[in-house]
Amino acid sequence: MRMLRHKKRHQIALALNRGFGILVPLNKKPPSERTRKLEELVRILREIERVEGVHAAVEMQLRQDRDYLPSEFEGAPNHAYAKANEILAHFHWSPRVASPPNQAYSFTWRARTRRTDWENKFVFWLLNLRARGDVCLLRNCRNCRIWFYAVTNHQAYCTNRCRQQFHSRDMGFKDNRRLYMRSYRKKEKLRDLAALQSVARDGKTVRTVRPRTKKGG
Numbered sequence: 001m002r003m004l005r006h007k008k009r010h011q012i013a014l015a016l017n018r019g020f021g022i023l024v025p026l027n028k029k030p031p032s033e034r035t036r037k038l039e040e041l042v043r044i045l046r047e048i049e050r051v052e053g054v055h056a057a058v059e060m061q062l063r064q065d066r067d068y069l070p071s072e073f074e075g076a077p078n079h080a081y082a083k084a085n086e087i088l089a090h091f092h093w094s095p096r097v098a099s100p101p102n103q104a105y106s107f108t109w110r111a112r113t114r115r116t117d118w119e120n121k122f123v124f125w126l127l128n129l130r131a132r133g134d135v136c137l138l139r140n141c142r143n144c145r146i147w148f149y150a151v152t153n154h155q156a157y158c159t160n161r162c163r164q165q166f167h168s169r170d171m172g173f174k175d176n177r178r179l180y181m182r183s184y185r186k187k188e189k190l191r192d193l194a195a196l197q198s199v200a201r202d203g204k205t206v207r208t209v210r211p212r213t214k215k216g217g
Contacts, residue, residue: 016149022125023138025118027146038122041087042147044080045126045135051076053133091123142166 016023026035052075062068075081093107107124111117129135137150143162157163 013149013151022122023147037087044084045130048076048080049135091120
């Protein structure tokens with residue numbers, strides 16, 4: 001069962017992230033002002049989902065105590081809901097019914113352009129993710145920063161290529177840092193040596209101070 005869910009999520013991710021998937025317009029550069037608002041909406045809903053999840057987990061643990069009196073559920077800060085609803089106020093749907101094999105009810109909207117049609121589809125899909133608690137699966141790639149739908153909860157890169165590029169740069173940074181620190185420490189030793197020699201010259205006894213070397217060095 002778990003393998004089937006993983007396979008299905010992988011197929012969904014491929015459909016959303018590539019070709020004419022619903023996430024493609026979200027990643028077009030440069031983003032329009034309305035696209036920036038949708039990105040902000042995603043981030044707000046992700047934060048709301050995270051906070052609500054923490055509160056729900058704490059409440060579940062507390063309820064295991066027989067003496068605990070359940071309290072009113074606390075969600076995210078009120079301003080987060082207010083800001084999300086402010087953005088959502090620009091999108092409108094109408095309920096409708098249709099004959100089988102369609103669902104018992106569905107929604108439609110007035111799509112004046114292909115762009116507005118996509119915006120409504122995206123928000124409708126995003127709210128369905130919110131209902132399932134899966135907004136967290138919509139995230140930015142750690143390497144290229146594009147939006148993608150994750151197959152697993154711990155996935156941080158949109159592709160294996162991005163994962164390899166990120167780790168390659170990360171290793172390069174560590175190597176450069178290591179070389180820098182080696183050079184810095186060498187310069188510090190030379191400065192200390194120069195200071196000791198200066199002190200020796202200022203005293204009436206002049207002597208050469210040499211750094212210690214390892215045997216055989």
